Amino acid sequence: MATISATSSIRFCSSLKLSSSTTLQVNGRTSTVKVTHAGWKSKSFPSLRCTGFRVSCSAKPETVQKVCEIVKKQLALPADSELTPDSKFAALGADSLDTVEIVMGLEEEFDINVEEDNSQNITTVQEAADLIEELISKKSGA
The missing domain is CATH 1.10.1200.10 (ACP-like)
Known part of the structure; x- marks a missing residue:
């Protein structure tokens, strides 16, 4: 029978990026899954607002x-x-x-x-x- 345990951590990488990682252990082997989301969910962080997202590049x-x-x-x-x-x-x-x-x-x-x-x-x-x-x-x- 396989033994599975999971731990999660969430960190803020910048003002618009939320990064989370989950560590899974299956039969003693460790695997880490990382997921990055851009933006905020308004229900999760009602005090943080993101009204727009703009990518700007420098001139040639x-x-x-x-x-x-x-x-x-x-x-x-x-x-x-x-x-x-x-x-x-x-x-x-x-x-x-x-x-x-x-x-x-x-x-x-x-x-x-x-x-x-x-x-x-x-x-x-x-x-x-x-x-x-x-x-x-x-x-x-x-």
């Missing part, structure tokens, strides 16, 4: 490079200036007018239209590149 390296070139040109930075995706426009010496000119250069280069609300949220090279990728994907999907 080519897009980031083009943004760097446009920023260098608009701010008259030396060609050997080192810009990274985390470079902040303000730290590079850009004021609000410079930022508007950068956005206009991006619109022209990528043939996109950046809403005024979105342009006010752009403070780094990466944010600009991510917005460009988003607008291009919306444009091609429309």
